[in-house]
Amino acid sequence: MERSFESWQKEVIRCIRCGACQNVCPVFRELQAESSVARGRVKLIRGVISKDLDLTEGFIDKMSLCLMCKACVVNCPSGVKVDKLVEAARKEIAEKKGLSPLKNLIFRLVLKNRWVFDTGMRTGRVFQGLVFRKGPNGQGMLPRMSLGIDKRRLLSPLAQKPFKGMYPEVVKVPEATMRVAFFSGCMINYIYTDTGRAVINVLKQNGVEVVIPPLQNCCGTPVRINGDYETAKIMARANIDVFLKEKVDAVVVACGTCGLSLKEEYVELLEDDPIYVEKAKKLGSMVKDFTELVVSLEGFKDKMGSLPVKVTYHDPCHLVRGLKIKEQPRQIIRSIPGVIFEEMSKADTCCGSGGSFSLYHYELSTKINDHKVESIHQTGAEILATGCSACQMHIADGLNRQGITMQVMHTAQLLEMAYKVGEGLTSVKFDKG
Amino acid sequence: MRPEIIQKLSEIVGKDNLYTTLEDLYCYTYDASFVKADLKKDLAGVAVYPSNTEEVAQILKLANQEMIPVVPRGAGSNVSGGSISVGDCIILVLKRMNKIVEIDRKNLIAVVEPGVITGQLQSEVERIGLFYPPDPASLAFSTMGGNVAECAGGPRGVKYGVTRDYVIGLEVVLPSGEVINTGGRTIKNVTGYDMTKLFTGSEGTLCVITKIIVRLIPLPEAKSTMMAVFPEIVQACETVSEIIAVGLVPCSLELLDNIYIRNIEEYAKVGLPIEAGAVLLIEVDGDAEILAKQIGKIEQICRRLGAVQIRVAKTKEEAEELWRARRSAFAAVSRGKPTIIGEDATVPRSSIPAAVNRIQEIADKYNIIIAILGHAGDGNLHATILTDETDLEEAARVEKAINEIFIATVELGGSLSGEHGIGRAKSKFITIQTGEVGLKVQHQIKQALDPNNILNPGVMFGA
Numbered sequence: 001m002e003r004s005f006e007s008w009q010k011e012v013i014r015c016i017r018c019g020a021c022q023n024v025c026p027v028f029r030e031l032q033a034e035s036s037v038a039r040g041r042v043k044l045i046r047g048v049i050s051k052d053l054d055l056t057e058g059f060i061d062k063m064s065l066c067l068m069c070k071a072c073v074v075n076c077p078s079g080v081k082v083d084k085l086v087e088a089a090r091k092e093i094a095e096k097k098g099l100s101p102l103k104n105l106i107f108r109l110v111l112k113n114r115w116v117f118d119t120g121m122r123t124g125r126v127f128q129g130l131v132f133r134k135g136p137n138g139q140g141m142l143p144r145m146s147l148g149i150d151k152r153r154l155l156s157p158l159a160q161k162p163f164k165g166m167y168p169e170v171v172k173v174p175e176a177t178m179r180v181a182f183f184s185g186c187m188i189n190y191i192y193t194d195t196g197r198a199v200i201n202v203l204k205q206n207g208v209e210v211v212i213p214p215l216q217n218c219c220g221t222p223v224r225i226n227g228d229y230e231t232a233k234i235m236a237r238a239n240i241d242v243f244l245k246e247k248v249d250a251v252v253v254a255c256g257t258c259g260l261s262l263k264e265e266y267v268e269l270l271e272d273d274p275i276y277v278e279k280a281k282k283l284g285s286m287v288k289d290f291t292e293l294v295v296s297l298e299g300f301k302d303k304m305g306s307l308p309v310k311v312t313y314h315d316p317c318h319l320v321r322g323l324k325i326k327e328q329p330r331q332i333i334r335s336i337p338g339v340i341f342e343e344m345s346k347a348d349t350c351c352g353s354g355g356s357f358s359l360y361h362y363e364l365s366t367k368i369n370d371h372k373v374e375s376i377h378q379t380g381a382e383i384l385a386t387g388c389s390a391c392q393m394h395i396a397d398g399l400n401r402q403g404i405t406m407q408v409m410h411t412a413q414l415l416e417m418a419y420k421v422g423e424g425l426t427s428v429k430f431d432k433g
Numbered sequence: 434m435r436p437e438i439i440q441k442l443s444e445i446v447g448k449d450n451l452y453t454t455l456e457d458l459y460c461y462t463y464d465a466s467f468v469k470a471d472l473k474k475d476l477a478g479v480a481v482y483p484s485n486t487e488e489v490a491q492i493l494k495l496a497n498q499e500m501i502p503v504v505p506r507g508a509g510s511n512v513s514g515g516s517i518s519v520g521d522c523i524i525l526v527l528k529r530m531n532k533i534v535e536i537d538r539k540n541l542i543a544v545v546e547p548g549v550i551t552g553q554l555q556s557e558v559e560r561i562g563l564f565y566p567p568d569p570a571s572l573a574f575s576t577m578g579g580n581v582a583e584c585a586g587g588p589r590g591v592k593y594g595v596t597r598d599y600v601i602g603l604e605v606v607l608p609s610g611e612v613i614n615t616g617g618r619t620i621k622n623v624t625g626y627d628m629t630k631l632f633t634g635s636e637g638t639l640c641v642i643t644k645i646i647v648r649l650i651p652l653p654e655a656k657s658t659m660m661a662v663f664p665e666i667v668q669a670c671e672t673v674s675e676i677i678a679v680g681l682v683p684c685s686l687e688l689l690d691n692i693y694i695r696n697i698e699e700y701a702k703v704g705l706p707i708e709a710g711a712v713l714l715i716e717v718d719g720d721a722e723i724l725a726k727q728i729g730k731i732e733q734i735c736r737r738l739g740a741v742q743i744r745v746a747k748t749k750e751e752a753e754e755l756w757r758a759r760r761s762a763f764a765a766v767s768r769g770k771p772t773i774i775g776e777d778a779t780v781p782r783s784s785i786p787a788a789v790n791r792i793q794e795i796a797d798k799y800n801i802i803i804a805i806l807g808h809a810g811d812g813n814l815h816a817t818i819l820t821d822e823t824d825l826e827e828a829a830r831v832e833k834a835i836n837e838i839f840i841a842t843v844e845l846g847g848s849l850s851g852e853h854g855i856g857r858a859k860s861k862f863i864t865i866q867t868g869e870v871g872l873k874v875q876h877q878i879k880q881a882l883d884p885n886n887i888l889n890p891g892v893m894f895g896a
Contacts, residue, residue, distance in 0.1 A: 013771045013822060018465045019510040023550075023574040032482065032528050033452055034460035034509060047459055052472055058456035078767040 003271075005049065005092040008085055012046040015039060015080045021072035026350045026368045027065055035062050038072035038082040045089050055096055063089045065361065067354035067368075068225055069317040087225055094227030103226055103356075156191045156393050163189045163196035167212055171200055176209035180293070181248045183239075185258040186218050187389035195389060195409075198416035199254050199290055205419050206297045210252075215242045219258040222355050224269060233273075236266045240279045243286075251283065254290040254412060256319025256388050257355070263287040263323060289319065290412055291328035291387065305421025306338035311414065312381035313341070314372070314395065315348035316388030329387055329411045336418045342379040349375075353394035369398040377404055385411045434478025434521055438499060442481050442523070445491045450482040450529065461506070461517065461524045465571070467774050467822075468514025468857045477504070477518035484529045486604065486612060486643040493641060493887075494610030496523055502890050503608075505637040507547065507579030510571040512775065513856025515583065515636045515892050525641065527578050533557060534644070541649045542601070542618055547578025547642050551585075554647075564652040566593035569852065578642050584634030586852030588685040591810030592718075593650075595852060597633045602646030605632055607639075608883045618646055631878070636854050637889040639882045653718040656684070657728050658752035659745040661735040662709045666690055666805075668739035669711035670786035673809045675734050676715075677782050681727060685716040686810025690789075692819075693762050693804050700765035703758040706742065713809070714759050716752075762806055770802070770819040776835065778842035779813040779851030791841040792816050799834040801827065813851035840865065860895040 021038035022028055028037035035044065044062055047053035066086045073082055163184050180203065188196040203210050220235035239262070243251055253259035266280035294300050311333050319325045326348070334341050352358065352368030372395060376384055384399075384406055386392055396408045434453075443451050452458065458477045462470035470476070478501070483489050496503045502522035509516050518524055531548035536558055543565065545554055552572040555565050568587035569575060575585070581603070586595040602616035616622055616629035632640055663669040669688055676686065689697070689712045698705045705712060713735070717727045732743055746752035767773050780788045789805060792814070796803040807814035816838055820831050839849055843865045849855065855863055864872050876894060879886070 009823075010771065014767065016465065016767065016773050017463050019508050019571065019574050022508055022510075032526075033457060033480075034526075035452075035457045040460040043460055043463060044456060053456070053459065056456065058454045062456050077764045078773075079764060 003088075005088055008045070008088050009049050011081060011085055012042055012049065014078050015042040015046075015076075016078055017043070018077060020075055020077055021082070024071040024075045024349075026067060026069060026071065026352065026371075027364070029371075030364055030367045031065075036065055038076075038080075041066060041086055041089075042080060042082060045085050048089070048092075055093055059089075060093055060097070063093065064357075065364075067317070067350050067352070067357050069350035069354065070321040071317070071348075071350065074321050087227070090225065090227035091229050092227070094229075099226065099228060103228075156396070158190055159193040161193070163193040164212060164214055166193060166197065167200060169212060169214055171204060171210040171212070173204050173207055173209050175207065177207040178250075178297075179209040179211065179248050180250045180252045180288075181211045181213060181243055181246045183216060183219070183243070183251055183253050183258055183262060183287075184212065185253065185255040185389070187393070188254060192389045192392065192410070195254055195392075195412055198410060198412035199252070201416045202290075202294065202412055202419065203252070205303070206294070206300055208293075208297070211246050211248055213242045213246060217242075219261040220269075221257050221261045221265070224261075224265070226356065229269065233269055236261075236269055236280070237273075237276055240266065240276060240283050243283055244279055248286070250288045250293060251286045252288055252290055252293055254387070254410060255390075256289070256316040256322055256325070257390070259287055259289050260318045260322035289323050289325045289328070289387065291332055292323075292325055294415070295328045295331050300332075301335045303422040304336055304415075304418040305423070307336055307414070307418050307421060308338040309383055310340045310342055310379070310381045311383045311385055312344045312376060312379040313347060313411070314344070314351060314376070314384060314386040314391055316386055316391045317348075317350050319387045320348045325387070329385065332411055332415055333385060336414065339414075339418075342381050344375040344379045344381075346371075346375055351391045351394050351398070353390045355390060358394055365394070366398065366401065369394060370402070373398040373402050373404065376406070377402070382406060383414065384408045385414050387411055434501075434523075438495070438501065439479055441495055442479060442492065445488050445495075446481045446483050450484070452480040453478075458518070458524075461504075461509070464506075464509045464511040464514060464516045466512045466514040466517075466853075466856065466858050467772075468517060470517045470519065475517070475519050476521075477524045478521040480524035480526060482526045482529045486530075486606065489525070489527075489606045489641050489643055490610045490612055492523065492525060493606050493608055496887050497608050497610065497885055500885050500887060503641075503887050504889055505578075505582070505641050507576030507582075508550075508571070508574050510575045511579065511583065511854065511856060512777070513583075513636075513850065513854040513858040515854055515856035515889065516579075517857070519889075519891050527641070527643075528576065530578075530643065531576075536561070536563070536649075537618075538563070540618060542646055543649055544644065544646050545577050546644060547576060547581070549577045551575055551577055551580050558649055559652055562652050563649040565599065565647060565649055567596045567599060577645055577647075581633050581642055581645055582635060582637050583854045584852070586808070586811070586813065588687055588808050588810075590808055590813065590852070591686050592682045592684040597630060599647045599649075600629055600633045600645060601648050603629050603632055603642055604644035605640035605642050608885065608887050612643070616646065620648065634854070636856060636892050638879060638892050638894075639888065641888070653684075655721040655724055656716055656718040656752070657724040657746070658714070658716045658755050659728055659732065659743060660755050660758075661713045661715065661732075661740040662706055662742040663711045663713070663738075663740055664709060665739070666711040666789055667786055669713050670789055670809070672713060672735055672738045672740070673785055674783055675738060676731055677810065679730075679734070681717075681731060683715050683727075683731070683810060684718045685714065686808070687714040687759055688712075688805065688807045688809035688814075689714070689759070689762060690805040692802065693766060693806050693817075696765035696769065696804075697758050697761055700768060701758060701761040703754060703761075705758060709741075712758075714755060766804055766817060766819055770821055772820045772822040774818040774820065774831065774835070775853075776816040776818065776838060777813070777850045777853035778816065778838055778847060779811070780842060780845045780847035782810070782812040784845045784847065785809055785812060785814070788812075788814055788842065788845055788847070791845070792838060795834050795837045795841070798837075799830040801831055801834055803834070808851075811851070812847065836862075855893045857891055860891065860893055863893065863895075
């Protein structure tokens with residue numbers, strides 16, 4: 001029996017309406033309306049459950065105005081799982097009102113079916129030059145014409161070749177000390193192949209053999225948090241089957257959102273499926289963020305060359321509050337000789353991306369991003385490292401809008417660079433914006 | 434709300450600062466209290482977010498002409514139902530007026546707009562070695578305007594007093610739309626009635642506060658924190674009375690009962706003995722040299738009156754660990770029961786043991802769980818009722834128990850509310866404390882300033 005919307009009553013009444021979420025909610029910080037803070041969302045959900053309110057357009061809009069950043073969840077004195085409540089409301093909306101035609105197409109046709117996604121992305125690469133122009137400093141691209149997204153929006157181009165096409169299924173190393181499977185996620189596969197390459201190179205350098213299962217899918221989070229549970233379940237089961245088949249010591253992720261999905265959310269999603277819930281638990285126990293794995297490898301600090309550069313780090317929401325990865329990336333960055341690590345203020349505040357949130361609420365999402373960019377800029381760093389491709393794209397967009405020159409990269413890329421210098425393959429020079 | 438009123442309001446604040454949809458207005462039917470607005474008759478007509486005094490004045494003038502109720506609101510963290518919508522009203526949110534106008538180091542004052550977050554003011558003044566002491570639990574998100582309107586307190590009340598002790602001047606808008614200034618920038622000021630003190634704690638019933646002048650004090654040099662564990666709660670209560678009686682003034686003196694202790698230990702694992710009857714968390718502050726001496730004296734009193742375990746924090750981190758227990762208190766008890774009602778009865782400090790006794794008797798009588806946590810140093814006990822609001826039968830018993838707690842408090846010479854306010858939650862009890870004539874005088878003040886009863890009607894005096 002699948003959990004009914006009404007059954008969330010138990011969770012909504014735990015909200016004592018103290019208002020502590022006002023202190024941390026990035027959307028509320030911009031909008032200030034009571035309906036835009038966690039307490040308001042919970043009250044609205046309660047209103048629908050108790051039939052004070054209906055699933056109106058207004059309600060649907062309020063539910064869409066959540067970044068799912070979990071800041072309220074960790075700050076809530078009563079421990080109300082606001083993100084789960086919003087997700088339950090979106091599920092109710094999707095079931096009773098249906099998804100929008102665009103979301104329907106993307107979720108049910110594209111993301112679910114790997115070959116459609118692959119073909120679409122390949123075709124997309126050929127045509128993207130017609131509609132996008134190159135961004136400043138050769139980074140990213142800007143729309144040439146209106147696409148329903150802001151013309152100032154810096155997007156990253158699709159890669160020449162998807163990540164999975166760049167490597168054999170098994171990347172062997174001599175005398176491997178460990179064997180892991182890598183879940184790349186969509187953005188690394190199609191856009192940030194550099195991140196994927198860095199993950200592979202760093203792991204190789206540390207004697208870790210990497211399996212890249214070709215049949216892996218999108219993790220399903222974009223589908224699930226928009227309420228389409230049916231599609232999300234199909235995607236989860238497919239990934240579980242693919243990864244449990246591999247004989248590996250760990251499943252490595254380089255994205256907090258995908259990681260949280262594989263580690264914890266599949267179990268919740270599949271709780272009514274007695275066979276797959278056990279499989280999901282097994283997969284979950286094997287999942288490790290890239291930085292978590294690296295710091296556990298003896299000798300990862302050996303062979304690093306010096307990078308005379310100032311670095312700051314942004315905590316992706318699902319990495320820091322989901323997978324609870326906070327110290328590991330900092331430990332890696334600080335261990336690189338020459339690097340000056342400068343902590344920004346509020347490093348764990350959401351960058352405003354929120355996945356599809358930034359496409360549907362672009363203005364708002366850029367306002368939230370402005371605060372993040374300001375904190376980053378104040379550090380005077382030349383490199384921003386982070387652990388999530390969506391944050392990477394959104395922050396690069398923000399820096400571009402503000403005319404700030406700075407490199408944005410995954411922690412893995414910074415580490416890869418240090419190893420390269422260590423091998424004498426390259427010397428590094430950075431321009432400060 | 435009539436469309437032409439909304440149109441006029443929109444012209445005053447701008448259309449982006451005004452909300453009229455059902456979903457938006459639904460979110461002003463509550464605050465942090467257990468009071469709920471009746472959706473059928475108490476859904477606001479509009480919520481407006483003015484940006485300056487002039488806009489507030491225009492809004493009030495319009496409301497007064499049209500006799501529309503106005504509910505002033507800050508962060509909506511009110512715990513007595515004083516900021517929820519009533520009738521087809523205007524919700525007047527002051528959050529956009531959020532500037533710290535000045536921090537005057539020479540005169541030790543700060544001037545702020547009402548939407549400034551209390552905790553932000555504190556960190557700003559502390560950066561230059563000054564101190565604004567009032568510390569309600571909500572300080573990280575509640576506003577100065579709300580704190581002044583409710584006369585908020587907090588743990589530091591025992592040594593430093595409450596909001597009222599720091600407000601020396603106000604700019605307010607009267608229901609007529611006229612703007613007046615009360616008090617000023619001086620410590621001494623006896624020109625006319627003390628309107629500043631009257632408006633502080635007036636719960637949005639007399640005026641809308643648009644500017645606040647507070648006095649600041651030098652930031653204490655150092656702090657020292659200790660925890661004492663007692664087998665019986667009565668021993669802890671006697672210890673509190675004794676500490677106060679010998680003239681020691683800690684800056685915090687917090688009491689946690691056994692229900693809290695057990696829940697905190699299960700939840701946060703801070704090493705509290707779960708069989709203990711009560712724990713006192715004590716903090717002293719001041720010159721670094723005298724702190725050890727003060728702590729030593731308090732330690733002696735605790736031992737003499739039966740403390741079985743005493744921990745004095747040696748480092749900042751250890752002190753933080755002790756406070757972690759106190760701060761996790763609320764989260765800890767909320768795991769077991771979904772509905773938590775925090776009461777606010779306050780008694781003279783010597784009556785704390787008697788008050789604790791009465792509360793426990795009432796809990797037994799109505800067969801409900803009441804945990805006690807309190808700013809014991811100033812007699813402000815927060816009886817915390819752990820219940821489930823969906824259990825209607827229990828809810829009825831809870832209501833009776835709350836009524837009895839109020840009566841017991843006043844019998845012990847105490848106050849219905851120490852720092853939460855009367856609001857809508859306690860308005861029907863007000864005469865127990867003020868008496869009929871006392872209430873009549875308050876009514877007359879209200880009528881003189883707000884003859885049309887547009888400002889927060891129902892708050893304090895009932896419907």
